[in-house]
Amino acid sequence: GAVVSQHPSWVICKSGTSVKIECRSLDFQATTMFWYRQFPKQSLMLMATSNEGSKATYEQGVEKDKFLINHASLTLSTLTVTSAHPEDSSFYICSARTGQMNTEAFFGQGTRLTVV
């Protein structure tokens, strides 16, 4: 299957700083990328949907000014957690899809963010 690479795998940052997470589709063009958040022992909650070259669509309750999403190319989307706080500590995982009808979403390996 297609490969989605997410970087970094884990990051520890100080409260108040910003952290950028990258999601790359390595062998296909991802017209749409999704960002999920997963708290320990919980399910994946969709944060936002991003389409290349346009603004991301955020789910209800997700602060767009805090979680900045940029999908500048067909192979790269970034999630920036701005002014991170300990409650932002979580597992963030991206997925990417081609423009074809309901192919499966390919997931990155996830990024574990710890804010201290």
Place this chain on the structure above:
Amino acid sequence: AQKVTQAQTEISVVEKEDVTLDCVYETRDTTYYLFWYKQPPSGELVFLIRRNSFDEQNEISGRYSWNFQKSTSSFNFTITASQVVDSAVYFCALSEALSNFGNEKLTFGTGTRLTIIP
């Protein structure tokens, strides 16, 4: 609104036993897609299967099999002759079918943590 329910939070079985993970879904769409993903301790999500709402045939892939029943809105997953490597969290997911392909969002269940005891 779409909803996926995985009532089994945690299951433990002894190696070589068969185990079935339940998934019940709710949707108003007539066309939709169902998925199963495996999340091992390392965290990545591994795709297992996609099934569209018009295909109710059961599927078997090695030790894995899936039973899709629209009448009960269920899409259950069975592992036969379980192995320790099957230990993971398994998620069932549902997506609608949209005209702009690729934008369909996945709604995940809460997951079932499966532990295979050697």
